[in-house]
Amino acid sequence: MFDNGDEVVANPTVESDAELAFEGALRPASLAEFVGQTKVRGQLQLLLRAAAMQNRTADHILLAGPPGLGKTTLAMIVAHESERPLRLSSGPAIQHAGDLAAVLSSLLPGEVLFIDEIHRMARSAEEMLYLAMEDFRIDIMVGKGAGATSIPLDIAPFTLVGATTRSGLLPNPLRDRFGFTAHLEFYDEAELERVIARTAGMLDLDIDKEAVAEIAGRCRGTPRIANRLLRRVRDYALVNDTAASKDAVRAALELYDVDERGLDRLDRAVMMTVLERFDGGPVGLSTLAVSVGEEAETVESVVEPFLVRVGLLTRTPRGRVATRAAWDHFGITDRNSSPASDEL
Template identity: 75%
Template sequence: MTAPGDDGASRAPQPAGVVESAAELAFEGALRPASFAEFVGQQKVRSQLDLLLRAAALQQRAPDHILLAGPPGLGKTTLALIVAEETGHPIRLTSGPALQHAGDLASVLSSLVPGEILFIDEIHRTARTAEEMLYLAMEDFRIDIMVGKGAGATSVPLELAPFTVVGATTRAGLLPTPLRDRFGFTAHLEFYADDELEKVVARAAGLLGLDVERAAIREIAKRSRGTPRIANRLLRRVRDVALVHDTPADLAAVQHALHVYDVDELGLDRLDRAVLEALIARFEGGPVGIRTLAVTVGEEAETVEAVVEPFLVRTGLIARTQRGRIATPAAYAHLGYARPGAATGGNVPLDGV
């Protein structure tokens, strides 16, 4: 089986100062559940996938193509690996950005063995020419190879072994309809509740041989933004503090570690707070456009919109309006600012703006 990838890692929210590295990927890979029974959370999606795989096994056919949609760090890659494990077939891992030409996809598809799982991470970023080839491959298990150039070019059909595509996307809305319609099952992964994250942290601590007290586990879960990947990384930071300072992994160690890495009690990191500070201190609470906010904090607009804003909106610290983003009373309270008495006109929250 190919070494596991890291779905959506390039945009995953993470504490300030934590840099993606081979060591981080190896750490997360070691903690990945190997079966549905070990996987914590996403109960509905797990039961749906289990039913789909069991039905395919009884009919002795390749399972329908599967699309896993949701924010980074919720387990899309892990579920794809479990699908391969449960079916007993090998898995081939690639990503949308790697499939920039039809030839790239053709070389992958032509080498698949019967029943193999093809996992395409960030599938919405696949090039258009490769997408069009993927349509035919997913539906009819064949592709057309162009031989020659110009007027003498001919199309040679190539039959493919039956296979299953498992696509992962953090932005399902960017998938073209023809591609989305070719998936037999679409799963939408949700953020985790604190009690589910406590189970994730407790399981990871056990695998790491780290004795973490219950209050410390609860604190890590509370600050993990509903995301198992972040919970595992925060646990690693706590382990570092306990190791360096030769202290038990208790609540004090957790609080110290998260203070060092700029993760506050709501799970906000340095960039999150910088955006809120700019919105309140520089723009009097808004409304202000996302590009202006990004320039103010020295980040790309796409980073602020894709990484920072969703969490701040979900926690009720900012709201989207027709005129721009505004800070909510909760944001003022969290940063310790006095809220202005006069309300700003036109600040009616409107999703999707």
């Protein structure tokens, strides 16, 4: 806050810094605090303890899985539990080999380098990374044409933690250079309830168990979505001066177009288009995307994985087809099914 004459005005810079600090506080700082991914946590703990006992940098780690499951948080935990500094970067930011060379040459001994969306790095940078991961060395080209020369440059030993939502796009030579690959799975409702209860405590929000279970059932198996929905429930309870009860959760999430299965506005638009306009399908991806006014990539990578996972949509060689569960969920009669005959 700062004084502007007779008014006291909020300082947006201070408020944004506080918000960022709070977001950071929501992330667990250790594997013991991290909820879910039990198998991955055990594997990481063994890897990090072995590295500490041998006084060496940990093997390179690849974290693969859908968005919002904790890949960035696990990278931070790797650095924290290794007692090493952390350097953050992303694949889209590394579009030239020189970008990667600048990052690698400035690393401190033992530093943890986290590259988010690593599959989106430039191909020239990927090829430079091969040598860096294996031999802690990079080759820098000086000059052009016939007079160009390669100068080898040693870099400090480091641990690379790569995160990807599409591991199939990683070239095999890069994938094979990771000493450990972790595949993160969606959370079950019991794990999500623990995540929500922890976040509610940090928000100083008094919420009952039924309300927590209601949110857990609507957040698509993803902690990031669970925390986001919880904050909308907090806002609703605050503005309406009411308790964060099950009824408040239902009212808040209805306001934000999140139904009892976690479907949002776009999910329902896609499903209603398939069901009503195309009689349940099959319908091609591009046609479906145009019908709902979205990019085909958005429908394919954001909407479809969840709809397929919950059994409302299937992919066939001819296109997308609604399942029997989809007709039942939206309360629409399947016009393609013939009524059972009473005749013998």
